[in-house]
Amino acid sequence: MAKRLTMLLIAIAFLAVFSVPGHADDISGYMIPEYYIAAGNHNDAINGQHGFWLRRIYFGYNTDLGDGWSARVRFEMNSPAYGEGTMDPFIKNAHLAKKMAGGLKLMIGIIEPPSFSHIEKFWGYRYVEKTAPDFFKFAGSRDFGVALDGKTKGGLTYTLMFGNYGGEKGEDNKGKAVYGRVGFENKTLFLDANAHYGSDNGKDVTYLTLFGGLKGGWGRLGMGYHYLDQSPETGESQNNGIISAMAILKLSKKAEAFARYDHLTHENFKNPGGYVPIECANSKARFVIAGLSFKVHKMVKISPNVKYVFYAAGDSGIRHDSDFYVNLTARIDFKSKI
Secondary structure (H helix, E strand, O other): OHHHHHHHHHHHHHHHHHOOOOOOOEEEEEEEEEEEEEEEOOOOOOOOOEEEEEEEEEEEEEEEEEOOEEEEEEEEEEOOOOOOOOOOOEEEEEEEEEEOHHHOEEEEEEEOOOOOHHHHHHHOOOOOOOOHHHHOOOOOOOEEEEEEEEEOOOOEEEEEEEEOOOOOOOOOOOOOEEEEEEEEEOOOEEEEEEEEEEEEOOEEEEEEEEEEEEEEOOEEEEEEEEEEEEEOOOOOOEEEEEEEEEEEEEEEOOEEEEEEEEEEOOOOOOOOOOOOOOOOOOEEEEEEEEEEEEEEEOOEEEEEEEEEEEEEEOOOOOOOOOEEEEEEEEEEEEEEEO
């Protein structure tokens, strides 16, 4: 733990030394404290548990290198869900970026693939729960690679990326991934279509997302479909889909109501663990999130919310009892100019 914290401080000091005087650099991030209650769970080991944890802490340094160049390093720490352990930091982002003519931006390093990053911003409640393809592990939130982002004045956006297909971890296979995305966004409409094809230790993976949404001063409505196919060198391929719908309603300048429904069409490839463990490798899961958000300070949000999981029998005939969680989740932002 001490060694990793030392590395974190060294990385930030390194960027600070090479930053350009007179340019706006900043240290920023946020933390997510939560009080949770596993009010009802088919797993006796979890059922009835309650208490405090820090779901995540993000700590990042951004530096302006001048002439359109910038760099970023960001660390993440997570509490061990339903277990003992410490919050060890690991690198979440580390990249160099260059703004180019025509609204283009080139990035290289550990960056966000376009698999759900724009949809995540539309959802707006990442601190309450991940988007469906992230939560059910259809796609990764980071990859080491090179990407070209584009944006036109008319609202068209697009991304091309080539990466290791290894997340923020070290490279461990011969396969790589190609990502592509095209979208459109204005004051009232949000559209996103993206796909990637990758190879992971002899297994070919195809991913596709189609998402559309409406937005305005009243809030946001969105719905999408996420598809994943895994084809090993030997044996039959497996595929699954997620239908995900979300609604965010503005109640006032400082309050919103939000809800989301995720529907797996088949058994999942594996069970997502963490703060909401779901038994969906042998049954079809349906995941419901609903809550309120109150902005009590310009840097602090508090969101009481509930999460409900119910199951339909899969091909194996297994059907688990439902799970119910009650949470009081907060997001505390921080930012300091240096």
